[in-house]
Amino acid sequence: MQKKLAIIGAGIAGLLTAREVLKSDLVDECVLFDAGDFAPGCSMGSTAVINRSGIQRGLSPLGDLLVDSYFLAVTYFKENPQPGVEFVPHLHLATESKRHSLFKRFSHQGVGELPAPFADLFIDSGPVFEDQTLLIAPEVFLPRLLTELKTDARFRFQKTLVTQITPAGDVTYASGESQNFSRVILCLGGSRVAWRESFFKGFDKRDLRVTQEVTGFALSYSGIDLGESSFCFSLDQKNFIYRSQAREVWLGGTGQKRGELCPDWIELKEQERTFLNFLKPHYKAKFLEASKTVRGGLREKGQGRQPWMAPLSDRVFEIHGLYKNGYTLAFSAALKASEWLKS
Numbered sequence: 547m548q549k550k551l552a553i554i555g556a557g558i559a560g561l562l563t564a565r566e567v568l569k570s571d572l573v574d575e576c577v578l579f580d581a582g583d584f585a586p587g588c589s590m591g592s593t594a595v596i597n598r599s600g601i602q603r604g605l606s607p608l609g610d611l612l613v614d615s616y617f618l619a620v621t622y623f624k625e626n627p628q629p630g631v632e633f634v635p636h637l638h639l640a641t642e643s644k645r646h647s648l649f650k651r652f653s654h655q656g657v658g659e660l661p662a663p664f665a666d667l668f669i670d671s672g673p674v675f676e677d678q679t680l681l682i683a684p685e686v687f688l689p690r691l692l693t694e695l696k697t698d699a700r701f702r703f704q705k706t707l708v709t710q711i712t713p714a715g716d717v718t719y720a721s722g723e724s725q726n727f728s729r730v731i732l733c734l735g736g737s738r739v740a741w742r743e744s745f746f747k748g749f750d751k752r753d754l755r756v757t758q759e760v761t762g763f764a765l766s767y768s769g770i771d772l773g774e775s776s777f778c779f780s781l782d783q784k785n786f787i788y789r790s791q792a793r794e795v796w797l798g799g800t801g802q803k804r805g806e807l808c809p810d811w812i813e814l815k816e817q818e819r820t821f822l823n824f825l826k827p828h829y830k831a832k833f834l835e836a837s838k839t840v841r842g843g844l845r846e847k848g849q850g851r852q853p854w855m856a857p858l859s860d861r862v863f864e865i866h867g868l869y870k871n872g873y874t875l876a877f878s879a880a881l882k883a884s885e886w887l888k889s
C-alpha cells in the first residue's frame with residue numbers, strides 16, 4: 547500500500563513537518579494543503595524570533611520543550627546557513643518588575659551594562675543580560691523552504707480549503723470531493739478554533755482540546771539605519787528588533803485581543819512610547835518620521851499555554867497551541883510528528 551501523507555496548513559509548523567518527514571522514506575507521497583496561496587496565516591505576520599529567553603532545563607515542561615526546540619533550530623540553521631536568517635546579540639533589560647525572574651533565568655550569564663551598539667542608541671537603563679537569538683525574515687525564509695520542498699518528487703503543494711477530516715484519514719475539500727490518506731497531520735494554527743465543530747467528524751470530543759485564539763501584532767518601521775549589525779533588545783515580553791539588511795525595526799509582542807483580527811492601536815502606541823523613551827533623542831526623531839506598517843496574525847494559546855503535539859486517532863496527528871513561541875516550538879513539533887509516523 548502506498549504511504550500517502552496529508553499535511554494541512556502551510557505555516558511554519560506544516561512546512562517544517564514536511565521537511566522533517568521527507569528526510570526519511572516514511573512516505574511515498576506528501577501533500578501539503580493550504581487554503582491560501584502560501585502561508586497566509588500567523589507565520590507570515592510573525593516577528594519570528596527564535597530564542598529560549600535564557601530559560602534553562604529543569605524549570606518546567608514547557609521550558610524544557612523550548613530549550614530542546616531552540617537547540618534543534620540552532621543546529622538546523624548552523625548546518626543550513628541561508629538568507630533571511632541571522633544569529634544576533636540579544637539584550638534583556640532588567641526592569642524593576644522583571645528583575646527577579648531575569649536574574650533567575652540568566653544567572654549563568656551574569657549581568658552587565660549596555661554594550662555597543664546599544665550604548666550608542668539607548669539611554670543607560672540599569673542591569674542588562676546578554677544572550678543570542680536567531681532572527682528569521684518570514685518573507686524570505688518561508689518561500690525558500692517551500693521551494694526546497696518542491697525539489698523532492700514525493701512532495702506537492704495544493705491550494706485547497708479542507709472542510710472536514712475523520713479519524714480514518716478521510717479529507718474533504720471545499721468542492722465536496724473527499725480523499726483518503728494513510729496519515730494526516732494537522733497544522734491549522736489559529737483557524738483551528740473557528741473550525742472545531744464542523745471540521746472534526748467522528749472524533750471523541752474529549753480529545754479535541756479547547757484552546758483560545760488571541761491576536762498578535764507588530765509595528766515595523768522602514769528606512770531606519772541603526773548600523774551594520776542586526777540585534778534584538780527586550781523589555782519584559784516585548785521585543786525591539788533591528789534588521790540591518792532591510793534597515794527595518796520591528797516592535798513585536800503586542801496584542802492579546804480575543805478572536806477578531808484587528809490591531810489594538812492603544813497597545814501598539816503604548817509599546818512604541820515605551821521603547822522610544824529608551825532611545826537617545828537623535829534616534830527617537832528618526833522613528834517619529836519613519837513610515838510604519840502593522841503586521842500580525844492569530845495565535846492559539848493552547849490550554850494553560852501548553853502546546854500539544856499528539857495523535858487524535860491512529861491516522862491523525864495534531865500540532866497546535868504553539869502560541870508565542872511558534873517558530874521555536876515548530877522544530878520539536880515536526881520531530882514529534884515524524885516519530886509518530888514511524889509508529
Ligand SMILES: Cc1cc2nc3c(=O)[nH]c(=O)nc-3n(C[C@H](O)[C@H](O)[C@H](O)COP(=O)(O)OP(=O)(O)OC[C@H]3O[C@@H](n4cnc5c(N)ncnc54)[C@H](O)[C@@H]3O)c2cc1C
Nearest residue numbers: 555557558559581587588589592595708735762871872873
Ligand atoms: C506579531 C507576532 C509576533 C510573533 N513573534 C514570534 C516570535 O518572535 N517567535 C516565535 O517563536 N513565535 C512568534 N509568534 C508566533 C508564531 O508566529 C506562531 O505561533 C506560528 O507562526 C504558528 O504557526 P502555525 O504553522 O502553527 O500556524 P499558521 O502560520 O497560522 O499556519 C496555519 C495555516 O493553516 C492554514 N489553514 C488553516 N485551516 C485550514 C483549512 N481548513 N484548510 C486549508 N488550510 C488551512 C492557514 O491558511 C495557515 O496558512 C508571533 C506571532 C505574531 C502574530
